[in-house]
Amino acid sequence: MDDLLDVLTLDQLRARTSVRWSHYPDDVLPLWVAEMDVPLAEPVRQAVRALLDAHDVGYPPEDGALTTAFAGFAARRWGWTVDPTAVRQLTDVMTAVQTAVAAVVAPGGVVIVPTPVYGPFRWYTEGAGRRVETVSLRDDRLDVAAIDATAARVRAEVGPGAGIALLLCNPHNPTGVVHSREELAALADVAARHDVRVVSDEAHAPLVLPGSPAYVPYLEVDPRGLAVHSAAKAWNLAGFKSALLVAGDEAHDVLARVPAYLSDAVGHVSMAAHAAAYREGEAWLDELLPALARRRDLLVELVGEHLPGARVRAPEATYLGWVDLRAAGPDGAGLGDDPAKVFLVEGRVALSRGLDFGPGGEGHVRVNCATRSDVLREALARMGEVAAGRRG
Numbered sequence: 001m002d003d004l005l006d007v008l009t010l011d012q013l014r015a016r017t018s019v020r021w022s023h024y025p026d027d028v029l030p031l032w033v034a035e036m037d038v039p040l041a042e043p044v045r046q047a048v049r050a051l052l053d054a055h056d057v058g059y060p061p062e063d064g065a066l067t068t069a070f071a072g073f074a075a076r077r078w079g080w081t082v083d084p085t086a087v088r089q090l091t092d093v094m095t096a097v098q099t100a101v102a103a104v105v106a107p108g109g110v111v112i113v114p115t116p117v118y119g120p121f122r123w124y125t126e127g128a129g130r131r132v133e134t135v136s137l138r139d140d141r142l143d144v145a146a147i148d149a150t151a152a153r154v155r156a157e158v159g160p161g162a163g164i165a166l167l168l169c170n171p172h173n174p175t176g177v178v179h180s181r182e183e184l185a186a187l188a189d190v191a192a193r194h195d196v197r198v199v200s201d202e203a204h205a206p207l208v209l210p211g212s213p214a215y216v217p218y219l220e221v222d223p224r225g226l227a228v229h230s231a232a233k234a235w236n237l238a239g240f241k242s243a244l245l246v247a248g249d250e251a252h253d254v255l256a257r258v259p260a261y262l263s264d265a266v267g268h269v270s271m272a273a274h275a276a277a278y279r280e281g282e283a284w285l286d287e288l289l290p291a292l293a294r295r296r297d298l299l300v301e302l303v304g305e306h307l308p309g310a311r312v313r314a315p316e317a318t319y320l321g322w323v324d325l326r327a328a329g330p331d332g333a334g335l336g337d338d339p340a341k342v343f344l345v346e347g348r349v350a351l352s353r354g355l356d357f358g359p360g361g362e363g364h365v366r367v368n369c370a371t372r373s374d375v376l377r378e379a380l381a382r383m384g385e386v387a388a389g390r391r392g
Contacts, residue, residue, distance in 0.1 A: 003291045004038045004284075006372050013037055013372075018239060020368075024350050029379040032350045034173075036236045036319060036370035041284035044235060047276035051269055060268040069278035070229060070244055077206065077282070080217045082246060088255055089263045089271070092241040093203050096228040097167065098124050100245055103257040104197040105130055105163040110154050112166040112196065114142055116322075116357035116364070118173045121201075125167070136360050140175040140313055140322070144186045151194035166191065168200040170218055170227075171208065174322040174357055174366040176315020178208055181216045188222035197254070198225040203243070204318045206234035206285060209293045212316035223248040231277040233318075234285060240270040292319045295369040298376060306384025309334075319370035326363035328387050335387065337362045346389070347382040 013021055020035040051057055071082040090096040101111060107129040113121050115134045122132050133154060135146050154164055171178045191198050200218035208215045219227050230243040247255045296314055299321045303312045309332055311324040326334045335342045340353040354364030369376055
């Protein structure tokens with residue numbers, strides 16, 4: 001069986017026009033934005049090609065095919081029963097997240113965000129006129145006690161009845177942690193006691209790596225919660241925008257406040273691509289996951305080899321490595337608050353800036369290891385040369 005991450009040649013990757021490979025000059029190795037260097041799953045190709053061959057690219061049908069496909073995947077993969085009447089189709093993950101936030105928190109209200117976390121959680125929330133209260137992770141995991149204290153303080157400040165939301169990333173981006181059922185249940189208890197609505201981004205849920213703890217759908221522990229799902233990350237479909245907002249059994253009232261026109265904005269081809277991934281793409285996903293696990297292990301090995309003093313936790317999910325460089329190098333001096341800038345300028349390796357993930361991201365980088373093994377090896381070797389050169 002081919003390693004899906006070694007199928008495409010470097011020349012083929014450099015010919016891509018999507019942002020990962022087109023944003024930087026050709027001398028830069030791009031391990032930044034969350035795209036994978038993989039061939040498209042054949043069922044997705046066939047579904048899209050069928051529409052193009054039939055010249056069938058008008059407004060999307062109202063047959064519920066995407067919701068049905070997702071519900072089938074959730075039942076097979078996770079044993080989770082999804083109520084199709086509790087799902088809304090939206091254009092993409094962050095639109096769905098912010099639509100949920102808007103439905104429960106008035107402008108000027110408060111959204112609690114554990115950090116470091118995917119930057120748009122904070123940027124989009126603040127841009128929509130809500131105040132962000134950050135709570136730091138503890139050892140890369142949710143600090144439920146700190147969330148409890150923050151939620152209690154915010155509730156006392158805004159008074160009873162005012163909407164408060166908490167944005168969860170499950171599994172977590174950038175740490176790759178798969179939250180346990182116990183952690184999620186404790187979070188749900190905090191949310192219930194302080195009347196907080198949890199909105200959980202679960203786009204990475206299909207990307208739990210072999211040997212890792214099982215993914216637990218947040219809505220299994222919190223009927224008042226909301227979750228966002230999409231095939232975009234697991235099947236590399238960011239260019240086909242689509243997402244699903246799923247309500248818990250006691251959150252259907254929130255969906256009633258989602259404007260109907262937002263569902264009308266989802267494109268026909270995108271819906272077909274995502275439905276095909278959920279309906280017929282599991283064999284491809286099962287081939288991908290061991291390849292991602294091998295890259296994860298290779299990343300950990302290469303960090304140890306080339307970046308003395310750096311720390312990387314082997315991610316349990318996603319294809320993203322969160323690397324702590326604050327003590328990199330034998331002298332422990334690190335590479336400053338923004339090592340991504342140093343690696344780009346001096347090593348021609350593009351990484352995601354830890355600073356973009358909020359408090360706790362200082363001195364960190366996020367490495368996208370979903371690429372060819374030779375590209376990953378060359379990138380880490382360059383990074384090691386940069387770190388060594390800075391040791392004088």
